[in-house]
Amino acid sequence: MAKIIVVTSGKGGVGKTTSAAAIATGLALRGNKTVVIDFDVGLRNLDLIMGCERRVVYDLVNVIQGEAGLNQALIRDKRTENLHILPASQTRDKDALTMEGVERVLDSLSEEYDYIVCDSPAGIERGAQLAMYYADEAIVVTNPEVSSVRDSDRILGLLASKTRRAEQNMDPVRERLLITRYDPNRVDTGDMLNLEDIQEILAIKLVGLIPESEAVLRASNQGVPVTHDQQSDAGQAYADTVSRLMGEEIPLRFHQAQKRGFLSRVFGGGRR
């Protein structure tokens, strides 16, 4: 039985797709059979970030509508063993997803995989609710700003009431906070909320903190999830996150402003 993890946020553009791709990659690199599903029907971003956009033939909607088999739609990742991508449709309407259809797809994937990572669309409406409905765990992606924290709080309310686990009175969905685009320097100047404030409001366990990093932009332009870039701060932070998801206790990194050394002051080298 696979563990179903939804990556969700309420607010758009906070780093859900980046995180879903990086975490799915990290889980697969650690030997877990993993599939990452794009629930953002109509926008289709995940395949770009995973670098497989040219290999998309069938998608989640085709499978749900019975126009293609699951195995026809699943794309095997070129770089990482154990990793598959189930893309979203770019052309279809988001109403093409049905609750029963999603359940059927997740049920069959559950038999094959260890982890199913669902990349949720933004918002709190039907699309986001479908992506979270069958989840066992939720990774709530939050940026250090008031509106993002507020939306995450809203999503946490939905996770506690509008999911299968809530409706059937099972153990609640395990909720984990992932703070992304964290810039300790801007936190220090008061431009951004700090880690403690976010945690105090949301009151859920922190699973990771990803710094604002140029490596993310580079990775998405190249279509290689940033987890592969283990030289970079973001790549390491996602690897830490994956370890914590798998139950390891790892100290937090990248949450403090770095004192710049003499050389970097002279040569102006930034953090990479």
Added chain:
Amino acid sequence: MSLKVDRAEVAFTFKGGMLPMTVMELATADPERVATQLAGKLNQSPAFFQHTPVVLSVEKLDAPHLALERLCAVCREHKLLPVAVRGGGDGIKQSAWALGLGWFPPQEIRAAAPASGEAHDTGAEAAAEARENSEAPALEGGRIFRGTVRSGQQLSAPHGDLVIVGAVNAGAEILAAGSVHVYGPLRGRALAGIHGSREVGIFCQELHAELLSIAGNYKRLEDIDVELLGANVEVRLSEDQLNIRTLV
């Protein structure tokens, strides 16, 4: 709480508000029994019966037909002014409307529906009730909730006090017929005395409330003295004015 419009240009403004309202919970559909009891009460406390507006609640009855017109007449004879009916099926709703009365859905359904404007414009059936923590004991009339009441959630104790052991976040709303107690930060909206009780209070360990209301008298965050923000406080009503004082 009012829509901002230039008074010179408009004929009226809509204002949101919670008015104290007496609910007459009917235990019988028989107008004559109601009349007898009302006559007794009128003698006891004539001050109460001064064209007092009342909501007729028929929730406890399961009579598909109701002599609504006669019931209203009985009320008016005793100087009560029925303004609306709560509960009952479609038939009762139609007759309420035909008599020029408003109709409210039964209380359980209303409690779960989004109440604040905000819950509306974010388009959510999402204004889900916070899920009751299993260890929360059910009090007679009151309610204890353990955990965080989150943005978009509404929690109410329509018959008693509401106790929250945890935080009430911005965008959340808690309501009680009695007092509201928050053992944690209060960042959302808190309404006590929602049926008009004035001898109730709002208590919280850390005040950041978006709205405080007792028996329909309210203060918004911007009306609250900044000195009191973050403080452990007690909020009470005296002469239609909310008073906030710090506790130690």
